[in-house]
Amino acid sequence: MAYAALSSLAQTTHRILNHHQYLISHDEKHQITLLREKVIFLREALHKFPMQASSLEARIRGSANQAEDMIEHFMYNQIWNHYYSTTNNPHHLHHDLEKAMEEINSISREAADFTTEDSAALGDSTTVRASSSMQLAGGVTVGLDEDLLKIADSLTGGSSSCQIIPIVGMAGIGKTTLAQKVYHHPLITETFMIRGWVTVSQDYKPQNIFSDLLACFKEGGIERHGQSNESMDEKVHKILKGRKFLIVLDDMWSRNAWDDARNAFPEDCNGSRIVITTRLADVASYSSSHLHQMRFMDQDQSWDLLKKKVYCPPDLEEIGMEIARRCGGLPLAIVLVAGMLSETNEFSWKQVAEKVGSAGELEKIISLSYTNLPHHLRSCFLYMGAFPEDYEIRTSKLIKLWIAEGFVEVEEEAIECLEDLVKRSLVLVKKRKPDGKIKSSGLHDMVREICRRRGEEENIQHRVSMAQPDLILLARTYGSTLRSIVCSRLISASWLGALGVFKLLRVLDVVDVNQYPLPAQVFDLFHLRYLAFACPNEIPAAIFRLQNLRTLIICPRNRFRRYSDDVIYLPLEIWRMPLLTHIVSFYSPLPDPEGVASPLNRLLELSVGRRFICTKEITEMIPNVRKLGITYFGGKFRENYQLHNLVFLHHLEKLKLVMEDGYVIPRNVWPVFPESLRKLTLNGWRFPWKYMETIGSLPNLQVLKLRNGACKGRTWETKEDQFPSLEFLEIDKCNLKKWVTEGSHFPRLKRLVLFDCSRLSNIPNDIGDIPTLELINVDYANKSLVECVKRIQDEQRDYENYVLQVHCMHRPNWKMAREAVMTAATISVGVCTIV
Template sequence: MKGKGIQAESDLQCKVKESEIYKYLKGRRYLIVVDDIWGMEAWDHIQRLLPDDNNGSRIILTTRLKNVAAYANSASPIHMLRFLDDQQSWHLFQKKVVGDQDCPVELQEIGEKYVKRCEGLPLSIVTVAGLLSKIDRTPKLWKRIGANDGQLETILLSLSYKHLPRHLRECFLYMAGFPEDYEIRVSELIKLWVAEGFLEGRDESKTLEEVAEDVLEVLVEQSLVLVTSKKSDGKIKRCKLHSVVRDFCSRQAGEEKFLLPIMDYFPNPIVRRHFLPQVLQNHQRVSVSWYDLDLKDSTHSSCTRSIICISQRGYRPKGSIENFKSLQVLHVLRRKDHAFWELGQVFDLIHLTYLASKIPSNIIPSAISKLHNLQTLIIYRSEVSLPDEIWNLEQLRHLIAFSFLPLPDPKDSAKSSLKNFQTLSLATNFVFSSSMVRKFRNIRKLEICYSLEEKFRPNYFDFGSLGLLSRLEKLKLETHCSFQLCPKFYFPRSLKKLELSGWRLPWTYMMVFGRLPSLQVLKLKNYACSGELWKTIEGGFVDLRLLHIDESNLQNWTTESSHFPRLQRLMLHRCLYLSKIAVDIGKIPTLELIEIDDHNRSLLYSATEIKEKRDALEVRLKRF
C-alpha cells in the first residue's frame, strides 16, 4: 500500500507540473522544438501540454521515425535529412568539436579521417564530434581513440536497435551476412527472411513476402537501411547498409551469436581456415567465402543451418557442403564467376528450404524430389531443364532461373496444387494446360518468353486459362518473333503489373488492358504494340500509375487527361517517330514525372513545354 501511495503522489506531481506548463503557454505565442521523439504515445502526451490558440505558434518536431512525423501532423511537410557532402560534413564536425573556432591544424588531418568514415551521416558526425569534444585535443589521444573506435557505432545505433521488436531485430541483423557496400537484391532478401522463419503472417490478407516488404520499409524509415534503387512501381529494388551501420550490425550479430560474418572477424584467410571448423560448431548462421568452404575433409558442422556464401572472382573450385547435414539455407551471392556446387551434395541436404546458386549443368536430376522442404529455388543459369518430380515439392514458393526450358506437364505428378507457389520466372514457351493451371492456382508473379519461328506461326495464342489465375499480380509476356501475333488475352482482374515485349499488337489492344481494374504498371517494350496511331478512350486505366513505352513506331498519340486519371509517371524511350505529347497529359493532377530519352529532342521539347505549366512536374532525360 505504501508503494502505491508513493506512485499516486508522483503521478499527482506530474499532473500539477503539466497543468502549470499548459497555463503558462495559454494565450502566448510560442516556438517549441521537440527533439528525438520515438513514439506516437510520447507525442500525444506532449501535445496535451501545448495549447492551440490559433495565434501563429509553431512546433518543430524531430524524429528518426517517418511514421511518427506523419502522425504528428499529416498536413505539414516532412523534411527528410539528406547525407552531407564533404564540406558540410566538416563544417558540422568542426562546429560540434570547437564551436565557432577553427579546428587546430595539428588535429585537422585526423579529424578529416573521422569525418570521411561517417560518410555524410549527420547522426554519426554529431556522435563522433560529441565524444571528441569531451577529451583533450591532442593528436596522440585522438589517434588512440581512432584505433579502437567500435564504441562510436554502439553509441550511435544502440538506441535505434533497442527500440526494434524481435522480428525486426532478426531481419536487421541478418543483413550483416552481406559484404560491405554490397547492394542487396530486395527480392532475394525477402525470400531469405521468409525461409529463415523470421516473420509471422498475422494478417491473413498478406503473404509472408508482403509482410517482409513492410519490415524493410520500417528499417528504411529508421535510417538503418539505405535504398539504392527502386522499381518502376516505387517499391525498393536494391538496398544496402551504410558502412557505419554495417559495422554495428556485424558486431551485434556476432555478440548475440545470431549470425557470424566470418570474414569480418577473421580477415586473414590463413587464420580463417584454422578457426573455421571451431567457429562453425558454435554458430547456426554464417557468411563465408567460397574459398573457405573448399575444405572437403575438415569443414563440417552439424550445427550450421544457414550459409551466405560470398563468391570470389578468379577462384573457381567446386564448393563442398556435403558435411553440413542440418543446412536449411544456402545463398550464393550473384556475381560474375563460374563457381558451383556438386549437385549430388546439394540433394543430400534434405532440410534445405532455400537454395540460390549457379549449377554445373543445366539439367536438374530427379533427385531434387528429396528436398521435400524446399521453398525457394533460384538458379543462376539459362535454359534450365526441370524433371517431372519438381511438382512434388509441395512447399515450393518461388522457382526462378535466367530461363527454363519448357516445363514438364504436371498431369502425372501429385494431384494437389502448390498452395504456396507464388513465382515462376522465366518460363519458355509455356503451355496453359488444365493441369498446369491447377498447380499454379495461387501464383502471383509469372514471366514467360515465347521463341517461335515463322514456320511455326500459330493463328493465335490461347491465353484463356490465364484468366483463372485469380491471384496473379505481375505478368511478363515476351516474344522474339519478327511477325505480328494476335493472341486472345484473358487477364485476371487481380493483375497489377503487366509487361509485354515484342508482340507487335495493334494499339486497339489497349482497350483490353484498360479494362483491368487493378492495373497500376504497364510496360510496352520492343514493339509490344505496332502502328502509327493510338487513340485512347474514356473509362480505361482507372488505376494506372506508370506507363512505359520503350521502342515503338508510334507517331500520333491522341489522349485526354481523364483517360489516365491517376497516372504518376510517364516514360517514353526510343519512340523516334513520336514528336509530341498531348498537352492534356500535363493536366493529370497526379502526374509527377515525364522521362524522355536523349535521342528525341522534339519529344523532350514537348515535355518541357508541359512542365512550364506545372511547377511540381519533373522532366528527366534518360541517356542510352
C-alpha cells in the same frame, strides 16, 4: 539472436505437428505442443519487455537452437529411413525433449516474473519504435547548397582539359550524397554527353571498375565492340574518346585505385570531368591539387536536418536542438538519431539526448540505434551485414533469404521489417519501384562495419579467410549454427561434394560454383528451404527429396545459353513439392502435369523461359500464383502458347511477357489477362496499338511497361473509361508517331516515361491536365519531344500547378545502376563470410 531462434523453432514445431509424414507418439506430440506454447510466450516476452528479457537472451538462444536441432535431426532421420526403406537407428524425441524442456521451463519461469508485473514497467524500456511522422523519402540537402553550387561550377566551367575533382571528408559527412545530387542535377545531365558512376570500395579490382563502366554504358545504349584481345580499360577508353564525359569514382580508398583507373579516361580537352569521393586526404591530393573538403554542419543546419527527418513538438524543441548539437555536425549521425526519436514525450527524447553523449561519436550512435531495435528486427538487420561492402541487395532476394532463415514467415512481414529498418535510417534505399516499394537496398559503410562486428559478437555471422574452406573444420567450429551457404566465387567440386556434413543447412546458393551437375549429397539436405544453382545438362528427379524447399532458382550456366534452342525441362517430380513458393528457372519450363495428384497451392512466383505452354491444366496446378514471368525464344512454337488461359489465374498481380524473336503474333494467340492484374510488362510482342483497348479495360492495372517494340504501329488512340487505375506508364523503344489521347483517359496517372520513341515529336497538351500527374520523363535526344513536354510544364505553371516535373535524360542515366555482382562467398546463421 534469441528472437530469431524462437521464431525459427516456432515454425519447426508447427511443421512437425501438422505434417502427417512424421511419425510421433502421443507423448511426443504433447511435449512438442507444450514446447511451442513456451516458445510463443518467450517470443512475446522479448517483444514486450526487451530490457527485462535481455539478461535471458543467451540462454533463450542456446536452448531454442538445441531444441530445434533435436527436432530437425528427428525429422531428417525419418525422411532418410522413408526414402531408403531402412529401420536402422530408430530415434525417439521423448527423452531428448525432456532435457530441452527443463531449461526452457526454467527460463519461462524467470520471464513470468517480469511479464506479470504492472504494464507500467514498459516505461522503463529503451526500445524506440519508428514514427509514422518521420519524413525519410527522398534526399535532404540541408547544408549542402553551397557545396552543390561549387561542385557544379567546377564541372561546367573552368579549363577545357579533363579535370579531377576530389570530394574528401570523414564517413557519414555526406560525400556520396553531394556527388549524387550533382550527378543528377538537370544542368549536369544536359552538359555531359555520357556519364558513369562506379563504387570502388576497399577491396576493389581494376577489372571490376572497367566492367561496371562498360555495363553502365551498355545499359545506356552506348556500346562499342572492340577486338577480342582488347582489355576492358581499352574498351572504356574507346567509348569515351571524343565524348564529353562525367565519371564518378565513389568511395576510393587507395592511390593504387586511381593509378589503375586513370589511363582509361582520354584527354580530349572538351571539358570532361572526373569526380572522386574519398575519406583519405592523401588519396584526394594524389589525384588532384584542387580538393573539395566537406565541412561539418553548424548547429542551425544540424537542427534543420533533424526537423526534416522527424517531427519535433514545440515543447521538445530545446531538447531537440541539444540532440542535434550532440551529433557533432555529422549528417549520418543526425539521420540515425532521427530514426530513434519516435516517442513524442519529454522522457523518451531526454533518454536519447543522454545516450548520444556530448562527443557525438558516430560509432556510439550507430550502436545505440541497433540497441533500440525491437528484437524481431535485429536478426534481419545483422543478416544484411554479411553482404559485401557497397552491395546492392535486391528486395526480392533478401525477403526469400529472411524467410528461409526463419526470421519471418511471410513476404508481407518481411516487407514491413525492411520498411521499418529504412524508417530508422539503418538501411539505405538504393532503388524504388514505380509503386514506391523498395526494389533494392544497402548499408552505409560505417553502419555495415558495426553491423558485421555485432553479428560476430552475437554469433550471427563470421568471417573466414581461406581460398578453399575446409567444410569439416567449419562444421566442427560452428556446428548446428551453420544454416546458410551463399557462394559467388568459384569453388571446387570436392568442396561442394562435402556439403553433406551440414545436415541442417537451410540456404544453399551456389550459382557460380565451378562444376555441375550438383552432387548427390545436395539432395540429402532435407532441410533446405532455398536452393540456387547454375543449370546443368539436366535437373535430376532427386530434387523431389528436398521436401522443405520453398525457393528454387536455376540460372543458366552460360549466359549466352539463354538464347539458344536448348530446352531442359524441370522434372515431373517438381509437382510433388507442396511447399514451393518461388520457382525462378531462366530457361527450364514446367513439365506437363498429367497424372499429378495435387497442385502447388503455395506457389506465389513463377518465372520460366522457353516453351511454356499455358494450358488450362497448368493454371489449375498453380492457382494462387501472384507473380509470373515468361520469356519465349523461337517463333515456330508461337501457336501453342495458349496464353488465353492466363485469365484463369485469378490471383495474378504481376505479369512479364517477353518475346525475343520479334515475330508478329497472330491474333488467335493473343493473351487474355485476369482482372486481378496490377502490373504488366510487355517486351517485343509487336501487338497493334488497338490491343491496348483490351489492356485498358483491366480495372486494377496500376503499372504498364511497353518495351522493345511491345506494340507496333504509328498511331495510338485511347478512349474514355480506359486505364481507370493506371499510375505509371512507360513506352520504351517503339515506332509510335502520333498519340491521340485526353487527360481524362488516364484519370490517375502519376508518372509518364517516354524513351527511344524517335518518331514521336509531341504529345497532347491535355496530358498536363491530369490532376494526379507528377512527373514526365523523356529522352533528351528527342529535342522536339523535350520542347513539347516543357511547354506543357510551363502551361501548368501558368495555372499555378507546380507539382508537375519534367526530367530530360540521356540514355546512360536511364538504367545506369545495375545490381552489383557479389564478390565474396557467404556462409550464414551463423553467417560465415569467406573472403
